[in-house]
Amino acid sequence: MPALAPALVVLAAFALLWFGTLGMRHLLGPDEGRYAEIAREMLTSGDWVTIRYDGLKYFEKPPFHMWMTAVSYALFGIGDWQARLCVALAGAAGLAVSMLAASRWFGARAGLMSGLVLASAPMWNIAAHFNTLDMTLAGAMACILASLLLAQHPAATPATRRRWMLACWAAMGVAVLTKGLVGVALPGLVLVLYTAVTRDLALWRRLHAPAGIALMLLVAVPWYWLVARRNPEFLRFFFIHEHWQRYTSTVHARTGAPWYFVPLLVGGFLPWLGLLPGMVRAVMQRAGVAPAAGPNPPFQPALMAAVWALAIFGFFSLSGSKLPGYILPMFPALGILGGVALAHAGERAWTRQVRAMLGLGVIGLLASPVVATLDANHTPNALYRNYAIWVALAFALVMASAAAALWLLRRHGRMASAAGYAFGMLLAFSTALLGHEAIGGPASGIDLAAPIERVLRPGMPLYGVGMLDHTLPFYLRHPLTMVAQTDELAFGAEQEPHKWLPTVDAFVDAWQHGPRAVALMSPQTYAELSARVPMHVIARDWRRVAVSNFAFAGELTARRLVSDSPAPL
Numbered sequence: 283m284p285a286l287a288p289a290l291v292v293l294a295a296f297a298l299l300w301f302g303t304l305g306m307r308h309l310l311g312p313d314e315g316r317y318a319e320i321a322r323e324m325l326t327s328g329d330w331v332t333i334r335y336d337g338l339k340y341f342e343k344p345p346f347h348m349w350m351t352a353v354s355y356a357l358f359g360i361g362d363w364q365a366r367l368c369v370a371l372a373g374a375a376g377l378a379v380s381m382l383a384a385s386r387w388f389g390a391r392a393g394l395m396s397g398l399v400l401a402s403a404p405m406w407n408i409a410a411h412f413n414t415l416d417m418t419l420a421g422a423m424a425c426i427l428a429s430l431l432l433a434q435h436p437a438a439t440p441a442t443r444r445r446w447m448l449a450c451w452a453a454m455g456v457a458v459l460t461k462g463l464v465g466v467a468l469p470g471l472v473l474v475l476y477t478a479v480t481r482d483l484a485l486w487r488r489l490h491a492p493a494g495i496a497l498m499l500l501v502a503v504p505w506y507w508l509v510a511r512r513n514p515e516f517l518r519f520f521f522i523h524e525h526w527q528r529y530t531s532t533v534h535a536r537t538g539a540p541w542y543f544v545p546l547l548v549g550g551f552l553p554w555l556g557l558l559p560g561m562v563r564a565v566m567q568r569a570g571v572a573p574a575a576g577p578n579p580p581f582q583p584a585l586m587a588a589v590w591a592l593a594i595f596g597f598f599s600l601s602g603s604k605l606p607g608y609i610l611p612m613f614p615a616l617g618i619l620g621g622v623a624l625a626h627a628g629e630r631a632w633t634r635q636v637r638a639m640l641g642l643g644v645i646g647l648l649a650s651p652v653v654a655t656l657d658a659n660h661t662p663n664a665l666y667r668n669y670a671i672w673v674a675l676a677f678a679l680v681m682a683s684a685a686a687a688l689w690l691l692r693r694h695g696r697m698a699s700a701a702g703y704a705f706g707m708l709l710a711f712s713t714a715l716l717g718h719e720a721i722g723g724p725a726s727g728i729d730l731a732a733p734i735e736r737v738l739r740p741g742m743p744l745y746g747v748g749m750l751d752h753t754l755p756f757y758l759r760h761p762l763t764m765v766a767q768t769d770e771l772a773f774g775a776e777q778e779p780h781k782w783l784p785t786v787d788a789f790v791d792a793w794q795h796g797p798r799a800v801a802l803m804s805p806q807t808y809a810e811l812s813a814r815v816p817m818h819v820i821a822r823d824w825r826r827v828a829v830s831n832f833a834f835a836g837e838l839t840a841r842r843l844v845s846d847s848p849a850p851l
Contacts, residue, residue, distance in 0.1 A: 292701050296401060296708065303712055304370055304411060305363030307719045308726040311752030312770075314413040315726070318365035319756040321351035325360075331508045336750075336761040337781055338774025339513065341520050345505060346459035347418040360759070366413045372421025373410025377401055379428035380614045381621075386435055387570040387583040388622050391697070396621025398704035399557070404711045405550025406613045411715060416607030419461045423611035425453035426469050427590055434488065434581040436572050444490055451494030455501025463525055466498070468594055468611065476589045484578040519773055538604035543595060546606050551616060552642075553707045556635035560623025561588075561616075569622050584622065587615040624700060632696055636687045636703060643681035650674040662824055665721045672717020679710035727754040730828055733821035734758060737834045738800045745801035747789060747811070751826065754802065762802070765789045790815055798832045 309315045320335050330349060333340045350368040358364045377397050385393025400406055409417040432438070433446035457465025477483055510516045548555065569584040591612040598608040627635075654670035657663040683706020691699035723729075731754065738744060738760060746762040750769035755762050764782040766789065768775040775782045783789045793799065793815050800820065803811065808827040811817065817829040818837055 288698075292705070295705060299705075299708060299712055300374060300401075300407075300410070301370055303716060304366045305361065306716050307362065308723045308728045309362060309365060309413065309753050309756060310718075310722045310726065312750075313752075314365065315752035315754075315756050317348060317351065317413050317415065319752070319761070321348045321355060321365070322360055322756060322759065323761060324348055325352040325355050331505065332512055333509075335774070336746075336755060336764065336771060338764075338771045339777050340771070340774055341509075341513070341516050342524055342770070342773075343415055344459045344462055346456060347415045350418070351413075365756075366411060369413055369417035369421075370410050372418045373406060376406070376421045376424030376614050377617075379425050380617050383428035383431040383583075384618045384621050386432055388618075388625065392621045392625040394621070394697070395624040395700060396617050398700055399554050399620035399624060400614060400617030402553055402704040402707040402711075403551050403613055403617065404553070404707075405546070405610065406617070407708055407711055408715055409607060409610055411712070414607055415461055416605075416610050419457055419465065420607075420610035420613065422453050422457040422460055422465065423468065424614035426450050426457065427587070427614055429453060430469075431583050431586065434485070434583075436581070443488065444493075447488070447490040447494055448497055451490075451498045452501055455498040458498070458502040459505060462520070465502075468597060471597060472586075472590050472593045475593050476586055479589065480579055480582060480585065482579045482581070485581065513777075515777060523773075540599050542604045543599055543606075543609050547595070547609065550609075550613070551620075553639055553703070554616075554620050554624075554635075556631070556638055557620045557623040557627070560627055560631070561619040564619055564622045564626075584619060587618045591615040591619075627696075629691070629696060632699070633688070633691065636684050636691070636699070639703075639707075640681055640684035640688075643677050643684060646677035646680065647674055650677055660825065661721060661725065665724060668720035669717055672720065673714060675717070676710045676714035679706060679713055683707055683710060724823060725753075725825065726757070727751065727823065727826060728757055730754065730821040730823060730826070731757040734800060734828050736836070737820050737830055739798075743792070743797065743799040745783070745789060745793075745799060747786070747801050747803040748807050749802065749804055749826070751802050754826075765801075786811070793831050796831075798830070800828060800830050802826050802828055 309318055316335060320333060320340065323334050323337070324330055324345075327334070330345065330352070333343075333345055333348065347368055350371075351365055354364040354367045358367075377400055380400055381393045381397040383393075384396035406420075409420070429446045429450035433443045433450060438446070454466050454469060459465075473485070473489075477485055564584045565588045568582050571580050571582050571584075573580065594612040595609055598604065601608070624632075650670055650673045653673050654667040655663075656666040683703055686706060687699045687703035690702045734754075735758060738758060740760075742760075743763050744755070744758070744760050745765050747765040748767045750764065750767070750771065751762060764771055764775060766784065766786050768782065771782075775784075783792060789801075790811070793801070801817075803826065805822070805824070805827055808817070808819075808822075808829065812829075816831070818831070818833055820828040820830055820834070822828065
């Protein structure tokens with residue numbers, strides 16, 4: 283037990299930082315607010331089949347992530363950390379299964395190192411604290427890879443192999459329920475490429491495909507069948523528009539050069555880039571491969587991990603639609619290879635790695651004042667000035683972590699040094715993310731929520747005039763009614779045209795002759811419309827103005843606060 287104490291302390295520290303920071307930031311738009319609100323509407327309505335956003339049908343993604351978030355709300359209440367719990371658990375699950383697979387093939391030391399590498403990779407730990415489907419998919423994909431690796435170990439009994447392969451197929455079903463056909467297309471692509479390289483066609487006979495496919499379909503198909511039965515328009519929109527057109531065209535205006543993901547990969551794996559030569563050696567030297575006991579080629583776990591990472595990177599690099607989170611599923615494979623490389627790295631190589639990161643920390647700290655000069659995306663420069671302090675603190679922590687790793691290397695050896703380095707990097711990147719609240723908090727509109735709640739009543743229309751606000755509806759627990767612009771709700775508005783107002787004139791008529799209502803709009807739209815119809819300002823910030831079509835108690839005080847407040851930054 284005394285020997286386990288340090289490991290338990292390290293585990294507790296990582297867990298506290300991983301889960302304890304989930305509620306320290308307000309939600310960012312569009313993704314975090316969108317998926318938080320969809321899950322809230324799902325729980326409130328009781329309809330877990332037809333996905334709705336602001337009351338309109340929303341068929342861009344399957345429901346698994348929103349299901350898990352709605353369950354989180356049901357268990358723990360509605361809030362920021364509850365909205366992020368699904369991704370945090372997905373990231374932790376990806377860590378656990380990757381460590382298990384690495385330990386089985388490469389030894390316990392490599393397994394521990396894999397966990398340290400993946401937990402402190404910025405792309406992985408930041409995504410695990412950001413409410414998007416990409417992390418949930420990546421967690422399911424990590425389970426697919428790890429289950430496949432565990433099933434193919436030469437010491438696995440037939441029963442063990444079958445169980446792990448069924449787990450692999452079940453995880454594919456979850457992936458399909460999270461982001462559609464990509465959940466089965468990517469593992470299939472990896473298998474085709476791996477067998478093309480190794481000529482190991484016998485692998486296909488060890489997949490338990492008949493039972494596995496049946497299990498995958500059992501997990502994934504019921505929702506697709508139910509939603510298509512209730513909504514005949516679903517199949518064409520989801521599979522043609524959201525799959526084929528998204529991948530082959532720029533219909534979603536998310537374009538990028540073929541090298542779009544290169545800087546994201548470099549930044550996302552930054553603390554461990556020095557391990558790349560060792561990772562390549564692990565693949566080339568067939569790390570973990572046991573001598574073949576029969577006519578079939580031995581399974582090569584390091585090569586499988588490499589093919590997994592490269593196939594996913596290539597697949598999305600060729601896509602007509604690109605977003606940073608798309609390459610997240612490759613990181614568990616990088617973590618496994620990084621753990622193998624770290625376990626076999628010499629002291630000199632490890633020292634060079636840590637010193638290089640120390641140098642990057644110094645450069646980042648010196649460059650951090652540049653953040654204070656930014657004025658982009660309609661965000662006031664004052665908010666960037668506040669965030670610059672957090673960026674500087676994050677780079678200072680990078681320096682301190684590297685220095686501590688060098689000290690631990692001399693005093694306690696490489697394992698302690700790697701653990702201290704990994705925790706320090708996780709702390710540094712978590713600090714940078716938490717500090718973003720200096721920008722994200724005001725952008726979320728949380729400061730407007732309380733004044734609006736005092737005026738807005740259940741059932742009262744809440745209009746979004748020319749804008750789809752992704753965060754305030756969640757904090758107000760009240761969906762928007764779109765006006766004049768549908769944004770990403772075009773499909774839902776087309777299916778249920780009575781649930782939105784297509785023109786500003788229609789809004790003006792409803793505003794003047796309809797029931798009491800509240801509206802959100804940009805300052806420019808407010809300047810234009812307030813000259814046409816009476817509007818009572820409830821609250822405002824630099825992005826939005828909240829108004830009502832009726833006088834309300836405390837309006838004079840609200841006006842005084844607005845007039846006395848400084849001009850938008």
